[in-house]
Amino acid sequence: MAGTLRKWFGDRAFLKRLMRITLPISLQSFMLAAVAAADSFMLGSLDSRMMSAVSQAAQVQFIQNMILSSVVSGCTILGAQYWGKGDKQTVKDIFCVTLRLNALISVIFFIACRFFPRALMTIFTNEPKLQDFGIEYLKIAAWSYLLTGVSQCYLGVMKVSEHPREAANISIFAVILNIILNALLIFGMAFFPRMEARGAALATVIARVAELALCVMLSLRKGYMRPSVKSLMRFHRYIAKDFASCVLPVLSASLLWGAGFTSYTAFMGHMGKAAAAANAIAAVVRDLVCCMCNGVAAAAGIIIGNALGAGKLSDGKLYGDRIMRLSFFIGGLSTLIMFALTPLLLTFIQLDSEARRYLILMMLIMGVYMIGRCVNTVVINGIFYCGGDIIFDTISLIAAMWCLAVPLAFIGTHFKWPVPLVYAFTCLDEVGKIPWVMAHYRKYKWVKDLTR
16 A cells, blocks of 8 residues: 555655646646635625626626636647647747637626627526626626636646746636625725625736736746737737637537536526525635636646647656546545635624524535536546547537436426425536546556657
8 A cells, every 4th residue: 555655646846846837827826816815705795686696797708708718728728738848939829829819818808798798697697687687797897808818828827837836826816806806895984985796806806917917027037937928919820720629619518517517506596595695605615625626627738738749748748647546635625625614604604593403415416416516526627628629528428418418408408306406406417427537547548649
């Protein structure tokens, strides 16, 4: 047993590098999730309907982030391998391709949220008051959607080019600023006006402006990637082809996953105010607890991608085996955290008796769900992606989410089945596909050098 542990986790240099990348990215992910938590708790202290409305309105940004993150994933998948190969010019070209595409996506979402907010809110709730709160939020938050895609590109290329700590520091600063502004603008503290839901949106806009400004200023320093007019105008057919071969499968998987999660939120929103409020809180907690597995997945993509791009396929395979085993440990730890947080939530959040009962059951269900979520995030989005084995994610989502979880949750919502049962259906896909994911992992199709 001791020999096995030394084999998998005795490489101190590997573990040190893994933690050096994982910890800042996990902290960055945690702080980003903390913004949603701050919005929910602050608005929930004023009106649970306002909290639910903003949570549902934020699903628009969730979808946007799915698309933007897919494009940035193409940058990190290819960028990590070319960085491992030592080809920095190609990494810069990939960065500029990502910038152009994300800027276009950001403009589209800005137009939708600024000029058609009621149509968007109708998708998520049929409660007129919730729609009104959500429209107030979206009209202001739309301005932040113009900036998010560009700043994500800068932060993504920083992680690939060995600056994950700096990227995390920028995000953490933006998040802290966002939370402080939330308190000032939501409640009208000091000399600031009381803006409630509109204040949460304005705080997000200001934080995104600060984040992008810091990204641009840091990129001007020596050793950092920055775009130039020549790079932005340059078009390489082989880069575009390889980039598309990475981005399109990731995008299809992300849209399937994002649309599925948006459907889950819509189902809860149509099952009553108590269900919507409990689901909003459970979703925030889930996003906070998932931060460590998100960090490990990102680190896996960078470390294994560097090894594969450098032609060290056997090292990449060994690193994948180590990180895969680590994902099960993180999943078990996340389950314990979910159970421990349940009584704390009931102490500090004001909910009616029905919503409290729903929240308790949702947290217990999510405790089991977290094992599957952590393992699948690390293995699929980290290990499989880094070697270009992306299509498996799309296939697994179609089978587990869209052929099983979503139909069952839809039927349960339509026939007004018990809320905890419908919620359990929304968590079914992650746990159910673990054996399938492990079987695919052992084929080692992800051990590939994608560079030219």
